[in-house]
Amino acid sequence: MELKEIKAAEKANREKEIMSVLTGEKKEASLLYTRPSDVFKFVESIGGEDLHDIDTNGYQWDYWAKVKYEGEIYMVAGDGYYDDSCSFSLMSENEE
Numbered sequence: 816m817e818l819k820e821i822k823a824a825e826k827a828n829r830e831k832e833i834m835s836v837l838t839g840e841k842k843e844a845s846l847l848y849t850r851p852s853d854v855f856k857f858v859e860s861i862g863g864e865d866l867h868d869i870d871t872n873g874y875q876w877d878y879w880a881k882v883k884y885e886g887e888i889y890m891v892a893g894d895g896y897y898d899d900s901c902s903f904s905l906m907s908e909n910e911e
Contacts, residue, residue: 830857836903837861837884843904851880854891854903858882881906 816824825848832844833854846854855865863884870879876895881888893901 826853829853833857833903836889836905843902845900845902847900849893849901851878851891851893851901854901855880855882858884858889 829846829849832841832846835841836844837858851869859865861884863882866881866883866888868881871877875897878891878893878895880891882891883889888906890904890906891901892904
């Protein structure tokens, strides 16, 4: 398998996992080798919105960002130092 094919397969899998959360099939998805911007771009491509609301803790590069899709707020969270993945989940009302 060539690099181009591997990247396309990873993108398809990432988008499938995000959709599984957006449709309610799953509560959370772990997205390996995914940057927050990958999630933002995909959600925007299907009619969602990057809320440009991101928090970080600085020293470990932890981040928490929000996107909106069909009236619901979702969290993209991870860290840029120790991990090579992020999580994507529906936010509960007390987290908003």
